[in-house]
Structures are given as C-alpha cells and as structure tokens.
Amino acid sequence: MKELDKITNPFGDDKVIANCGLFGMMSTKGRRFSGQDAILAMANMHDRGNGLGGGFAAYGIYPEYADCYALHVMYESMTGKEQTEHFMRTTFDVVHNEEIPHRDPANSGVAPAPILWRYFVRVPKNVLKEISISRRGLDGGIKKESPRDGIRDDIDDIDDIGRIKEAIEDNREDIEDDYVVKQVMTINTGIADAYVFSSGKNMGVFKGVGYPEDIGNFFCLEEYNGYLWTAHGRFPTNTQAWWGGAHPFSLLDWTVVHNGEISSYGTNRAFLEMHGYYCCMHTDTEVIAYAVDLLARRHHLPMDIVAKVLAPPLWVSIDRMPEPERRLHTALRLTYPALLMNGPFTIIIARQGEMIGLRDRIQLRPLVAGIKDDMLYLSSEEAPIRVVCPDLDETWTVKGGEPIIGRLGGRVITGFEGFRGDSYEELPSTAVRGASGR
Amino acid sequence: MSAQVEVLEVLAAPGAGCVTLDARGRSYRELNRTLRSLATRRGVSRISVTNVLGQRYIGTNLRGEIEVRLYGTPGNDLGAFMDGPVIYVYGNAQDGVGNTMNSGKIVVYGNAGDIAAMSMRGGKIFVKGNVGSRSAIHMKECGEKKPLLVVGGTAHDFFGEYMAGGTAILLGLSLGPGEYHKANFIGTGMHGGEIFIRGRVDPSQLGAAVKISEPAGDDMRRIADAVGEFAELFGYDAGEIMHEEFLKLSPKSLRPFAELYHAGSRDSLQLG
Numbered sequence: 001m002k003e004l005d006k007i008t009n010p011f012g013d014d015k016v017i018a019n020c021g022l023f024g025m026m027s028t029k030g031r032r033f034s035g036q037d038a039i040l041a042m043a044n045m046h047d048r049g050n051g052l053g054g055g056f057a058a059y060g061i062y063p064e065y066a067d068c069y070a071l072h073v074m075y076e077s078m079t080g081k082e083q084t085e086h087f088m089r090t091t092f093d094v095v096h097n098e099e100i101p102h103r104d105p106a107n108s109g110v111a112p113a114p115i116l117w118r119y120f121v122r123v124p125k126n127v128l129k130e131i132s133i134s135r136r137g138l139d140g141g142i143k144k145e146s147p148r149d150g151i152r153d154d155i156d157d158i159d160d161i162g163r164i165k166e167a168i169e170d171n172r173e174d175i176e177d178d179y180v181v182k183q184v185m186t187i188n189t190g191i192a193d194a195y196v197f198s199s200g201k202n203m204g205v206f207k208g209v210g211y212p213e214d215i216g217n218f219f220c221l222e223e224y225n226g227y228l229w230t231a232h233g234r235f236p237t238n239t240q241a242w243w244g245g246a247h248p249f250s251l252l253d254w255t256v257v258h259n260g261e262i263s264s265y266g267t268n269r270a271f272l273e274m275h276g277y278y279c280c281m282h283t284d285t286e287v288i289a290y291a292v293d294l295l296a297r298r299h300h301l302p303m304d305i306v307a308k309v310l311a312p313p314l315w316v317s318i319d320r321m322p323e324p325e326r327r328l329h330t331a332l333r334l335t336y337p338a339l340l341m342n343g344p345f346t347i348i349i350a351r352q353g354e355m356i357g358l359r360d361r362i363q364l365r366p367l368v369a370g371i372k373d374d375m376l377y378l379s380s381e382e383a384p385i386r387v388v389c390p391d392l393d394e395t396w397t398v399k400g401g402e403p404i405i406g407r408l409g410g411r412v413i414t415g416f417e418g419f420r421g422d423s424y425e426e427l428p429s430t431a432v433r434g435a436s437g438r
Numbered sequence: 439m440s441a442q443v444e445v446l447e448v449l450a451a452p453g454a455g456c457v458t459l460d461a462r463g464r465s466y467r468e469l470n471r472t473l474r475s476l477a478t479r480r481g482v483s484r485i486s487v488t489n490v491l492g493q494r495y496i497g498t499n500l501r502g503e504i505e506v507r508l509y510g511t512p513g514n515d516l517g518a519f520m521d522g523p524v525i526y527v528y529g530n531a532q533d534g535v536g537n538t539m540n541s542g543k544i545v546v547y548g549n550a551g552d553i554a555a556m557s558m559r560g561g562k563i564f565v566k567g568n569v570g571s572r573s574a575i576h577m578k579e580c581g582e583k584k585p586l587l588v589v590g591g592t593a594h595d596f597f598g599e600y601m602a603g604g605t606a607i608l609l610g611l612s613l614g615p616g617e618y619h620k621a622n623f624i625g626t627g628m629h630g631g632e633i634f635i636r637g638r639v640d641p642s643q644l645g646a647a648v649k650i651s652e653p654a655g656d657d658m659r660r661i662a663d664a665v666g667e668f669a670e671l672f673g674y675d676a677g678e679i680m681h682e683e684f685l686k687l688s689p690k691s692l693r694p695f696a697e698l699y700h701a702g703s704r705d706s707l708q709l710g
Contacts, residue, residue, distance in 0.1 A: 044492050047466070317622070320642055363571040363595060366533055366552055381532050382551070383492025383511045395530065397551050397570035399594055399620070 020247075020259035021048035021212070021233040022367070024348040024378040025388065026355040026406045031374065032060050035221030038229040041384035042212035045233055048380060052241035053234025054215035055207025057248040057255035057350055058226035062202045068095050068120035069180050069252075072198035072205055073187075074243050075115040080193030087191065091183050092121035100206070101220050108218040110210030114243050118204070123176045131175050177252055177297065181276070184251065188280045195244045195281070200253025203352065207232075207246035215246075227408075228355055230348050232257035239283045249281065249289040253352045256292065258285040259380060260345030260365045271338035285347075291339045292349055303349075303356050304413065307403035309336045310347075311361045348378050353408040363400035370395040376406035455483035462489035466513065469493050477504045477523070492532075497525050514551075517544050520561070533570065536563045539585070545671055552594070558585040558604065565589045566672045568612055568620075572596045577631055579603030588668045592637070597621040598687070599645075602630040607664055609679060610637020619643065625687050629694050633687040634661055636679070647694045648687045657686060 023041045027033070038056055062070050071088075075081040088094055100116040102108075184196045198205035203226075206219040212233040216222075232247035238261060239245060248255040262268065262284035269279050269287055275298075277290035288310070295306045309332055313321075318329045333340070344364030349356040357378040359367045370377040370385040370392045377385040382395055398404055405413040457476060461469050469487070476482050477500055490496070490510030497506055497517040506525045508516075511532065517525050518537040530548035538557040545564045552570035555563050560583040571594035574587050585604035591612030598606050610619060618638045625633060626645030634653065641650065653661060661684055662676070669676035 047494060363552065366570075368551070381492060381513065382530055383513060383532065386491060386511050395549075397549070397568070397594060400571065 019048055019235050019365075019380075021045035021380045021384075022231070022257050022259050022346060022348050022378070023380070023384055024228075024230040024257070024350065024355050024357065024376075026228040026350075026376050027374050028376060028406050028408060028412065029374040030060070030227045030408050032225040032227045035216055035224050035226070035229060037388040038231045039213050039216035039221060041379065041388050042216065042231045042233055044384040044387045045379075045381060046211060046213065048235065049211060049233030050235050051211045051214075052209060052236050053207070053232070053246035054210055054212030055205060055232050055234075055246045055248050055257070056212070056216055056219070056221055057198075057203065057205050057228075057230045057250065057257070058221070058224055059203040059228040059253070059350065059352060060226040061204055061224045062120070065095065065120040066202045068122055069176075069199055069201055070204055071119040071121060071184075071196055072100060073117050073119065074195050074197060075117065076193035078115070080191060081115055081117065083191050084187055084194040087183075087187060088119060088121065091124075091127075092119075093124050094119055094121050096120045101223075103218050103220060105218060108210070109214040110208055110218045111241075111243075113208060113218075118198075123179050127179060128172065128175060131179065132171065180252060181293070185276065185278050189278045197244060198250045200250065200255075200352070203253050203255075205248050205250045205255060207248065208243045209241050209246060228350055228353075230255060230257050230350050230355070236283075237261060242282070244281050245283045247285060248350075249283075249286045251277075251289050251293050252297070254289050254293050254297075255350045256285055256288045256347055258288060258345060258347045260347075260360065261343050262287060262341050262345060263343030264341060267338050268341065288341065288347055288349070291341075295336070295339065296351075303354065303405055304403055305332070307356065307358050307401070308332055309339050310341045311358055311401040312340055313361060313401060346380065355406045357398060357404040359398055359400045359402075361401035367398040367404075368395060369398050369404045371412060376404070376412050378404060455481050456486065457482055457484070458486045458488065460489055461487050461491070461493060461510070464493065466493040466495050470495060470498060473497065473500060473506065477502050490529075497523060517542070520544075530567075531565075535565075536561070536587075539563070541583075547672070549591070550589075554589075555585065555587040555606070558587065559583055560585050562586045562667075563588070564668055564671055565591075567591045569593045569597075571621075572599050574601055574604075574606040574633070575599045577601050577604040577606065579631065586664060588664050590668065590672065590674075592619045593621045593624075595622045596624075596626055596645075598625045598628055598631070598633045599623070600627040600629070601625060601633070601689075604631045605634070605660070605664070606631070607634045607661065608636065609665070609668070610635070611674070611679070613637050624648065625689070627694060628687070628689045629692050630689060632657075635685045635687065636682050639685065644687065647689055647691070649690045651686045651688065653684050653686045658684075 097119040100118045105113045180199055184199050187194055187196050208215050212231055234246055247257045265284040272290045275294055279286050295301045295309055312333050313329055318326055345360045346365035346367045347358050357367050366380050368379050368382045371394050372389045372392050379385050476485055484505040486507040488509045490508045490512050492513040494513035495515050495518055496512045497520050499519045500523050501521045504523045506523055508527045511529050514532045515534040515537045516531050517539055520542050521540040522542045524543045527546045531546045531550040533551040533553055534556055535550045535554040536544050536558050539561050541560040543562045547566050549567035550565045550569045552572055553575055554569045554573040555577055556575050558577045568591035569589050573593050577585050587606045590609050592610055593608055622643050624644050625648035628647045662680055665679050666676045
C-alpha cells in the first residue's frame with residue numbers, strides 16, 4: 001500500500017501553525033499615504049493568519065468630514081438597517097451616508113459580506129445643550145444627573161443662558177464623545193443584525209472575514225490616504241470568525257489590534273459593564289478598546305500610565321523599585337486590578353495623533369519596532385516592516401510591559417533605552433526617548 | 439533534477455560549487471524545497487540566497503556539509519532541526535533561530551528575535567547584536583552533544599529559562615559604561631547547563647533557580663574558545679573581550695520543581 005501522506009504532503013506541513021499578525025505605521029509629521037503599504041506588509045505575514053479575519057484602521061482619511069463622527073456599520077439584514085437608520089435620525093444629524101465602497105467579495109477572495117454602510121453624523125445642538133445643563137447641575141443648584149442617564153426635559157427652568165453656553169463650549173468634545181458612546185452601545189446591544197464597528201472622527205475601521213491583504217483590496221484601501229494605519233491578520237482561537245469579530249476593535253477614535261488572548265476577559269468585562277461598556281462582538285479584544293477609552297479619555301491618564309495598568313510590572317519587580325515609582329505602581333495595581341490584562345498579548349492601540357505598541361509583561365507574543373525619519377513602524381515580525389521600508393534607521397525587539405508611543409509632532413517614546421545593535425546609527429532627531437514617557 | 443522540485447532558478451553556478459538564488463516573492467516552501475534539493479547535489483558547497491524577506495523555516499531539517507548565506511531578513515524558526523550546515527545571516531534574524539537544532543552553525547550579523555536557540559540540542563549559534571526574550575529557553579545536552587549560544591550584546595527577560603544543558607554566553611558589548619544587562623528573571627527554572635555573563639548584572643535580575651559563582655576549572659578555557667570564534671566571525675579583538683570578568687550562573691538544583699506539589703513546600707521554592 002502506498003504511503004499517501006508521503007506523496008501528497010512530503011514535509012508534513014499541513015498542520016496550521018499560525019497566530020495573529022499585527023502591523024502599524026505612522027508618520028509622526030502627519031504625512032498622509034495610501035493603504036497600499038499596510039496591505040503589502042500584511043501580505044508578507046500571510047502565513048501568520050488563516051484567512052478567518054483581517055482588518056485595518058486608518059486615521060486622517062475623511063478630511064472633508066473631519067468634524068463628523070464617521071459611523072461604519074455592518075448589517076446582517078435590511079430590517080437591521082432600517083431600524084438603525086430610524087434610530088440615527090432621532091439621535092444624530094446625519095450629514096451624509098453611503099455604502100462603504102468595496103469590490104465584489106466573490107472576486108476579492110473574502111467571505112460573503114454583510115451590508116456595509118457609513119454615516120457621517122453630528123451630535124444635534126439641542127442635545128448638547130440639554131446634556132450640558134444636566135452636567136452643570138452638579139455645581140449650579142440644578143438637579144444632579146449623569147449625562148449617560150438621559151436628557152432632562154425641564155430646561156425651561158434654566159435662565160442662565162450664558163452659563164450654559166460656556167459649559168457647552170468647555171465640555172463640548174467630552175459631552176459629544178459620551179453621547180456617541182451611548183448611542184453606539186444602544187445600537188450594538190439593542191438593534192438586531194446591526195453592529196457599529198467604527199465611530200471616530202476623521203478615521204475608519206475596515207474589516208471582515210478573509211486574509212488581510214484581500215480585505216484591504218476588497219475595501220479599496222489603496223484609494224484612502226491616512227497618516228496612521230494599523231492592520232491585523234486573524235487566527236481565531238476561542239471564538240468564531242465573523243465580520244464583526246475581525247480586528248481592529250474600535251470605539252470613538254480608539255482602535256485596537258491584538259495578538260494573543262485575554263485570560264482575564266470575564267473580570268475585565270464585568271468591570272467595564274459597570275462603566276457603561278457592553279461587550280457584544282464575541283471576542284476578548286473588545287475589552288481592551290473599552291478599557292483604553294475609560295482610562296485615557298474618561299480618567300485622563302496618559303498613555304504610558306495606561307500601559308502600566310494593562311500590563312503592570314510583577315509585584316516582585318515593584319518591590320524593588322525606588323520611590324516614588326514603587327508607590328505609583330502599587331497605587332495603579334490597587335486602583336485598577338480589574339483592568340489588568342492577563343495572559344499572552346501584543347496590542348497596537350491607536351487614536352487620533354497617537355500609536356502605541358505594547359507586549360504583555362512576560363513577553364509571550366512578539367513585537368518589533370522600527371524607525372525611519374518621521375515614520376514609526378510596529379509589527380509582529382521585522383520582515384513586513386522591511387517590505388515597505390528596506391532601509392530602516394533602526395529596528396529592535398520591544399520589551400514586555402514597555403510601551404512604544406508615537407505621537408504627532410515627532411515624539412517617539414520607548415521605555416527601553418539602549419537596547420540596540422551596534423550596527424545601527426543614532427536615532428533620528430525627530431525621535432525623543434524617555435524612560436517613562438512624560 | 440526534476441522541474442517539480444527545482445522551483446527557484448539558480449542564478450549562477452560557477453565551478454567552485456557556489457550557487458545563488460533570488461528569494462524575492464518566493465514562498466518558504468519553494469525556497470526550502472530548493473535548498474534541500476541543492477544540498478544533496480554533488481559538487482554544491484555553498485548556496486547564497488538574496489532578497490530573503492520573512493520566509494519561515496529556512497534550512498529546516500537541512501543536512502550535510504553545506505554553507506548557506508542569507509541576505510535580508512529570514513523569517514521565524516531559521517535552521518529548525520538543522521543537522522550540519524552552516525548558515526550566515528547578513529541582516530537581522532527573527533524569532534526562534536535554531537529551534538531544536540541538532541548540529542551545525544548559525545551566524546547572525548545583526549540581532550536575533552525572541553526564543554533564539556530554543557530547545558537547541560547541538561551545534562553553535564553566534565549573534566553579533568542582541569537577542570529578544572526567552573533566548574536559550576530549554577537548551578539541552580546529551581553526552582558529547584553540547585549546544586553553544588554566544589550573544590555579543592544583551593538579552594531580554596527570561597534568558598536561559600528552563601535551561602537543561604549546554605552553554606549560553608552574554609558578552610554585553612552593546613552596553614554602555616556601567617550599564618546593566620537588560621534581562622530580568624535570568625535562568626528562571628534553570629536545571630542544567632551553564633550561563634556565562636560578561637558585563638554588569640544585579641542579583642535581582644536572576645531567577646530563583648540559579649546560583650552565581652566565578653568561572654572555575656576549565657570554564658575560562660571554554661569561554662576563551664567561544665569568544666575566539668565570536669571575535670573572528672565579527673571582527674573583534676578577543677583579548678579585549680576576555681580582559682573583563684565573567685560571571686557564571688548554574689542551577690541550584692537539578693530538579694528545582696521536585697517539591698512543587700508537596701504540601702507546605704511552596705515557600706521554600708520562591709519562584710521568580
């Protein structure tokens with residue numbers, strides 16, 4: 001009898017040995033470039049994924065609607081679309097809406113696609129005013145109410161118009177962001193077959209089921225220009241592959257791409273629900289996006305501190321720290337134990353003007369960084385970076401728990417100074433390094 | 439030679455037994471099939487591969503006395519299970535260099551990523567620059583088979599984790615004056631083999647499983663041999679490197695976890 005396996009598979013390599021692949025690139029000067037490079041980089045890491053999820057996040061791509069929230073929504077039925085659009089008409093000023101341009105899924109090598117639509121919306125002025133009044137109530141003798149609890153209807157009682165206007169201007173962004181988060185959660189938890197997968201200003205997430213390079217091609221990303229791109233190739237391990245479950249995960253302009261698994265998902269999720277974040281994408285990565293929104297936007301923590309909440313040093317390391325670092329890290333672990341992301345992970349977080357790479361503290365997933373002039377690259381492997389930038393100024397393996405932070409304005413911060421091969425020259429003058437960021 | 443097997447064009451095959459391949463745009467399967475085919479061909483002694491960019495498993499299970507020169511950035515698990523050949527990397531290597539390698543030599547003229555020399559069981563790996571985390575994890579030895587890893591720079595955390603045999607050397611050449619090695623938790627779970635470190639390291643950087651000593655017996659001779667080969671490969675002055683002191687790390691116990699599941703024994707273990 002013939003040994004069929006020796007004929008059809010001589011090297012025994014049909015076993016799927018894969019894992020997620022991450023990539024990010026950013027011009028710290030804000031130069032915009034097409035999605036082509038990110039697609040090429042992901043194609044180089046084709047073997048890391050298995051075609052069950054790919055996606056991209058791009059920043060600076062909607063300058064013509066820069067002041068609008070761009071809601072990308074996927075619908076699994078027309079009813080879902082109708083109900084969502086009805087809801088949107090009552091909650092937003094919809095400035096423009098259209099199908100998200102894409103190629104034919106059948107010819108793009110991607111799975112059958114849901115209905116993909118995008119809406120450029122503003123928060124209605126009267127909503128702003130009403131929320132602001134209820135907020136000012138905290139110190140203005142007006143009935144106390146959280147903005148997330150809804151809109152008060154007794155604004156006629158208020159006569160201090162000047163104070164209201166001032167309050168609106170002071171907190172406009174904050175109020176609007178909270179309002180949008182609430183509506184996104186309402187759609188995602190309340191309307192069947194509808195999922196908002198992108199909700200920031202002047203940015204967008206494009207994702208689905210397929211290899212990342214095919215997803216990029218499907219969404220025509222070569223036609224968009226952004227100054228920051230992140231990308232993901234998925235190898236789903238714990239949950240099913242579906243369009244909403246692909247990465248990046250996003251809320252407002254936060255996006256997260258993730259390689260690994262969040263073993264602490266249950267704890268993280270329960271804590272976030274207490275703060276108004278509801279997990280409905282059936283995968284662990286979602287909690288990171290919400291945790292970052294809570295810590296950085298609502299609790300105003302700088303990103304290097306956020307990184308220390310998500311990936312804190314081990315207690316044995318904290319015990320050895322000099323003061324006041326020891327006290328700081330102790331306080332962070334005691335304040336946010338439920339936002340510690342346990343388990344193996346590497347993530348690339350992005351928001352408007354900022355890209356952050358982070359590995360778990362015991363370094364169970366890979367992350368490589370590279371710098372060339374004003375460009376910062378983050379990737380699961382070095383080769384994809386060299387695909388788009390063969391002559392890097394420098395490249396290095398990122399240390400666990402130490403964030404790499406690129407910011408508009410030319411700052412690249414790494415917590416790990418001096419870990420560099422002697423064959424590389426000094427950092428370009430655009431890069432500033434500091435042991436702990438700020 | 440069949441057309442099915444020979445998928446990469448041989449660019450040059452001069453009489454000296456040297457052949458050149460262009461790996462641009464080629465999958466790791468194509469590349470490795472070609473390498474295997476060439477390695478067994480009579481008269482071929484050196485294969486140069488240009489435009490290497492992320493192809494995994496290069497040289498996996500490759501055997502024989504052949505030299506492979508890689509120009510570019512080879513992908514993960516370079517030289518896995520390799521048995522005999524010598525690979526030169528003119529660039530950086532990614533994760534898993536020499537995974538479970540059996541014999542032969544890998545020389546990296548840049549940095550290597552995480553888990554370099556993982557489960558290595560024989561042969562030598564020389565890295566000019568730095569290595570990532572968990573390098574030399576679970577290196578092992580048996581009888582005459584003793585693997586060697588020499589790193590010119592420094593390493594990330596968990597260097598020599600669960601190390602069971604062989605020799606791993608950190609030279610610290612990339613560290614500034616007075617700077618400490620980057621790795622923490624060095625030798626966590628180590629229960630065999632030896633680590634030699636040149637350059638500063640604080641006891642707090644070591645895992646609970648290791649003890650520190652000065653090199654003794656024929657340790658210095660073996661270090662000098664390894665440093666001599668390293669210096670020759672990368673153009674250093676061996677005498678200058680040997681001028682500084684080395685520290686020896688070895689396991690406190692050959693069975694550090696033997697008592698792990700015994701009642702009341704956790705306190706004495708002090709896992710890092």
